[in-house]
């Protein structure tokens with residue numbers, strides 16, 4: 001097998017029991033491994049020129065008449081130092097949801113391979129697996145929403161290709177323990193995805209810093225939450241360049257449009273605003289949590305490392321409907337495993353949170 005080692009990590013740093021790239025390559029769907037990707041006009045010509053007649057674009061300048069950079073070079077160049085990885089370890093998707101779908105399509109043969117998920121968790125892992133006809137095996141988190149690596153690893157079978165873990169977890173809001181995550185990373189001979197959509201609200205560093213130890217690790221992040229850019233649809237996957245190369249081969253050539261690339265780059269260049277906004281949201285989270293706990297219809301507010309709170313109510317569904325009738329919409333999670341009678345409430349602005357609280361007091 002021809003594996004590109006130009007960007008290979010320093011193998012001396014890897015623990016002896018970490019997977020090799022050859023072992024990871026053996027998990028890739030054979031059709032994907034041998035796929036030759038679409039080659040765009042901009043892939044085939046990269047030099048200097050002043051007349052571009054190679055891409056069937058409209059020649060009249062509208063500011064948007066040229067195709068965007070399919071490799072998102074500028075954006076990756078801004079992200080790489082900030083995240084402490086090489087550009088070759090960054091995949092950018094049309095939201096992290098695109099990365100979830102591509103990972104499943106890269107590693108799972110429909111009708112044969114399976115993924116492992118840990119309910120209650122983010123819904124897209126299951127939806128993407130269902131779309132791709134990939135079987136889902138579930139292993140619930142504990143009552144306190146912690147990961148039980150030993151139980152999880154017992155569910156791994158010869159067809160398990162990916163374990164999706166979400167930390168901080170949606171909808172419970174808590175970080176999963178580093179120890180349990182490490183047990184999964186070392187104990188599973190397959191791809192471990194740690195979805196860190198909410199990591200900027202948590203007081204713990206990202207798993208990106210540990211990519212070098214675990215070539216089977218994929219870390220997902222997004223500009224949709226802390227960065228306040230959900231509308232742009234820019235998600236990130238950080239992984240060994242071999243895995244990033246596979247995702248790049250599979251993606252539609254122009255998956256991130258040029259406007260999104262430009263606006264995302266501008267946001268990254270003026271990122272001083274980010275930490276202020278995140279601090280405000282974290283502060284509001286603690287105020288909201290404390291106030292909610294005083295309400296008679298609240299049974300429990302779960303601790304949160306994210307920008308939302310999972311709240312156990314006396315009668316979640318009727319509270320949900322009563323709030324809705326007053327124009328306040330929260331997420332009813334009461335049908336989700338381990339979340340009986342729970343609402344998931346996003347932390348809003350100070351005035352939004354106050355209005356939510358005053359509405360709840362009238363119920």
Ligand SMILES: *Cc1c(COP(=O)(O)O)cnc(C)c1O
Nearest residue numbers: 095096097122170197222224235
């Ligand atoms: C919101 C969310 C995402 C989606 O991110 P996009 O980049 O907007 O697609 C991914 N994972 C989790 C856990 C989320 O809650």
